Amino acid sequence: MTTAETTTTPALRTIDLRGRQLSWAELRAAVPRQSTSSLASAEQAVEEIIAAVRAEGAAALRRYARRFDGVEQQRLRVDPAEIRRAVDALDPAVRRGLQTAIQRTRAFAAAQRPADARLEVAPGAVLVQRWTPIRRAGLYVPGGLAVYPSSVVMNVVPAQAAGVGSIVLCSPPQREFDGLPHPTILAAAGLLGVDEVWAVGGAQSLAAMAHGVVDGEDVLEPVDTVTGPGNVYVATAKRLLRSVVGVDAEAGTTEIAVLADDTANPAYVAADLISQAEHDPAAGSVLITHSPALAERVAAELAVQVPRTRHRERVATALSGPQSGAVLTDDLDASIAVADAYAAEHLEIHTAAPQEVAARVRNAGAIFVGPYSPVPLGDYAAGSNHVLPTGGTAVHAQGLSTTSFLKAVQVVEYSREALAEIGADIVALADSEDLPAHGAAITIRTGG
Numbered sequence: 001m002t003t004a005e006t007t008t009t010p011a012l013r014t015i016d017l018r019g020r021q022l023s024w025a026e027l028r029a030a031v032p033r034q035s036t037s038s039l040a041s042a043e044q045a046v047e048e049i050i051a052a053v054r055a056e057g058a059a060a061l062r063r064y065a066r067r068f069d070g071v072e073q074q075r076l077r078v079d080p081a082e083i084r085r086a087v088d089a090l091d092p093a094v095r096r097g098l099q100t101a102i103q104r105t106r107a108f109a110a111a112q113r114p115a116d117a118r119l120e121v122a123p124g125a126v127l128v129q130r131w132t133p134i135r136r137a138g139l140y141v142p143g144g145l146a147v148y149p150s151s152v153v154m155n156v157v158p159a160q161a162a163g164v165g166s167i168v169l170c171s172p173p174q175r176e177f178d179g180l181p182h183p184t185i186l187a188a189a190g191l192l193g194v195d196e197v198w199a200v201g202g203a204q205s206l207a208a209m210a211h212g213v214v215d216g217e218d219v220l221e222p223v224d225t226v227t228g229p230g231n232v233y234v235a236t237a238k239r240l241l242r243s244v245v246g247v248d249a250e251a252g253t254t255e256i257a258v259l260a261d262d263t264a265n266p267a268y269v270a271a272d273l274i275s276q277a278e279h280d281p282a283a284g285s286v287l288i289t290h291s292p293a294l295a296e297r298v299a300a301e302l303a304v305q306v307p308r309t310r311h312r313e314r315v316a317t318a319l320s321g322p323q324s325g326a327v328l329t330d331d332l333d334a335s336i337a338v339a340d341a342y343a344a345e346h347l348e349i350h351t352a353a354p355q356e357v358a359a360r361v362r363n364a365g366a367i368f369v370g371p372y373s374p375v376p377l378g379d380y381a382a383g384s385n386h387v388l389p390t391g392g393t394a395v396h397a398q399g400l401s402t403t404s405f406l407k408a409v410q411v412v413e414y415s416r417e418a419l420a421e422i423g424a425d426i427v428a429l430a431d432s433e434d435l436p437a438h439g440a441a442i443t444i445r446t447g448g
């Protein structure tokens, strides 16, 4: 066997849960995950980066661009003329693809806008929940191992659908493009009418957007929320900046879980596992099945398909890491329980009656139902959003949507009569908390 064959022969390790009755906590611990030591070392690095950006501002951004992106930067903010140039130079097929993605994502984003709620809870007692857009949003678009114009669409479209008035976009400077973000990223921003783009990447860009930065005449005003996907450094920065700025979800290193039975097409399953593994050597690809025969057929397909794929070394690393594996279960119910515990960023369902299975799943960033809904469809142009929670956070978090850029304000208006009608109840509750001044603020209006 040659070295090349060794490095690209994938080995999905088997996690055999058959015959084991595991509690929820045990299941959460048994599913494949990123190693905790790699997450801890990223956290340490990101803490230092955030502190440096706060202390040194633009000088720290330039230093990190030199260190991580190999770029010596002049201006950090992209001249709007560069954005217009990128739109003009856009390849027609890519332009068409972006326009399709924008159109479908925009249609679904508009459908996601929630209605205000109004209730007269008693005569003269009016409650309103009013949705308002966030003032200014900072959007991250990755550009390291790969570049992500599609993430421009996924960030900007829901922000615009929510009515966000001020948008700034950050993406890593690219050495081969004179320290600008990738031209297709600039073009996607231009197609969407975004003109504030900064060539800043990684954790440092999140810190810059959260705290603000002055670079000569250019000022990056602080934002009220940051959103967007990225690698472990980006996701860690979002977690650490949560007390300073709003964040969507930890949309970190990509994961896919495929829940399959013996009706699944193993070639499709293998292709989909590989498709997400090509993002990052730390990406997670997980097969969940109660069919050992299917697991074997998928392994055989991986052995054929991985050596043929362009990023085979990255893929093979991802597939053989602790974050990937084939989980064997006793039956379909157990597979669904594993999928819920894993809480995948993307969950594909390849079973008989996949809609019924999908309806029973509680935890996933997005669910892809049946053999003709592979994850790459959602990555680009299904109309759904590809910025999705990772690392098991889908038990409480959700993908980016229009509501990520909205917040609800509750508005209360009672008449004098409505206040008097409920006054004694409030005074009793205030007294029970030994906060009599609260009660007094009622009785000064209503007497009694």
Ligand SMILES: NC(=O)c1ccc[n+]([C@@H]2O[C@H](COP(=O)([O-])OP(=O)(O)OC[C@H]3O[C@@H](n4cnc5c(N)ncnc54)[C@H](O)[C@@H]3O)[C@@H](O)[C@H]2O)c1
Pocket: 045, 064, 068, 069, 141, 142, 143, 144, 145, 146, 147, 148, 151, 172, 173, 201, 202, 203, 204, 228, 229, 230, 231, 232, 233, 234, 250, 251, 252, 253, 254, 279, 280, 283, 345, 386, 387, 388, 389, 390
């Ligand atoms: N969950 C989601 O919604 C989603 C969507 C798309 C992509 N992704 C993920 O986004 C990631 C994109 O990663 P990428 O690397 O291509 O681009 P990226 O823009 O996320 O990361 C590149 C940046 O990482 C920083 N960096 C690199 N090495 C570093 C180090 N040692 N210490 C500190 N910072 C460092 C640099 O600033 C660099 O500019 C992938 O992991 C992919 O799986 C996730």
Ligand SMILES: N[C@H](CO)Cc1c[nH]c[nH+]1
Pocket: 148, 150, 151, 229, 253, 254, 255, 276, 345, 379, 380, 386, 387, 388
């Ligand atoms: N699969 C990624 C989300 O984890 C999104 C993406 C963009 N481009 C290709 N894929």
Ligand SMILES: [Zn+2]
Pocket: 254, 275, 276, 279, 376, 379
């Ligand atoms: Zn993808």
